[in-house]
Amino acid sequence: MKKLLLLLLLGIPQLGHSQMKVDDVKTFVLNNGMKFLVVEDFSIPNANMYLFYKVGSRNEYQGITGLSHFFEHMMFNGAKKYGPKMFDQTMEFNGGSNNAYTTEDVTVYTNWFPASAAEVIFDLESDRIGHLSIEPSMVESERGVVLSERRTGLENSPWRQLFSNVQATAFQEHPYHWPVIGYEDDMKNWTQSDLERYFKTYYAPNNCVVIVSGALKFEKVKELAQKYLEPIPAQPEPPIVHIVEPAQKGERRIVDQKQVASPYVMISYHTPETKNDDYYALSMLSSILGSGQSSRLYAEVVDKKQLATGIFTSFGNNFDPGLFSVAAIANRDVDELDLENAIYTEIEKIKSEGITETELQKIKNQKLMEFYSQVETINGKSNTLGTYELYFGDYKKMFSAPENYNRVTVKDIQDVAKKYFSKSNRTVGILKSNVEN
Secondary structure (H helix, E strand, O other): OHHHHHHHHHHOOOOOOOOOOHHHEEEEEOOOOOEEEEEEOOOOOEEEEEEEEOOOHHHOOOOOOOHHHHHHHHOOOOOOOOOOOHHHHHHHHOOOEEEEEEOOOOEEEEEEEEHHHHHHHHHHHHHHHHHOOOOHHHHHHHHHHHHHHHHHHHHHOHHHHHHHHHHHHHOOOOHHHOOOOOOHHHHHHOOHHHHHHHHHHHOOHHHEEEEEEEOOOHHHHHHHHHHHOOOOOOOOOOOOOOOOOOOOOOOEEEEEEOOOOOOEEEEEEEEOOOOOOOHHHHHHHHHHHHOOOOOHHHHHHHHHOOOEEEEEEEEOOOOOOEEEEEEEEEOOOOOHHHHHHHHHHHHHHHHHHOOOHHHHHHHHHHHHHHHHHHOOOHHHHHHHHHHHHHHOOOHHHHHHHHHHHHOOOHHHHHHHHHHHOOHHHEEEEEEEOOOOO
């Protein structure tokens, strides 16, 4: 029955196309070390290019925190051929659009464009990778932008403030300790040599994986890559991040203050890196606990006990061991400790009683549908391939993900809950309006 269900799910997102197979992904590596993954998809006359740079806040150190996020901004501010504002203007003139994001581990640039504009896109990327302007006046202008972004984010987002404090408390030695956006004093004091050294080290072609999906032939992508990107010289491999966070040996708690209508609660447990064998069970446990209104925490803590106005879980991808978090906003006149204890009650139920086969199958169905929906579009294909290549170590592991979800058992769910959800392994953060002296 399970195999039949999996086969049925495999067909859900096809929408007239054949499902992408591992052989549909073609690869090549330029002489400068830049790796390409290419998926031909002529369902629409468009294409995309996702550039995954293996640089994030984990590659920083105190004194230069925030540089990874800063360069996400700088990459749109002009280079040798295309000056200030011309990157966006040229792309838009050619019918394209773009975006970017920075995490603890990676910085990713995304370009979407008509396939006919591919050469322009390669030219734009070549210019900013090979000749980015780090001119002092532009640096100072953009420094002001990111400082304002930091202040505004902390002022306007209780979650950002709470998450930053919990993360800084949970990680005391590893560079996940500081926020991606960086520390204000560091941001004010980056030097020109800091910037030039960081860019040269981490924006090297051999530190980048490029994924191109859409209406472009593999041979055309390779031709354009060799013409525009191969001339950019490789650089020495970046320093290895060798710091390992010591095992936490006791509960850590932090209480912070902000004008909020009711308390915010975050409970975070240390969990292993994405490559770890427990990843799929933890991912499913995150959905069981906090995905949607039928999840355990929502049904019990929000609907039944009415202790919270909202509740969710967070479990992402990380190169190094990260955090599994439960976050909630207390209902009016609810004591945050009552809310916290109600969350522990639901966690302890899973540890002591496990979950049902019906519950497990529901989450498997949900995960599989989410997965296949993601890889149905050319954007989803590129982002998912890049995610597996970097976080899982090989894009080919993407194609075994459905079976990896499907083989998770009730016991696996219970085992990871017992393994990681202990008092000594958790960091608790409370954000509320009035903190007693």
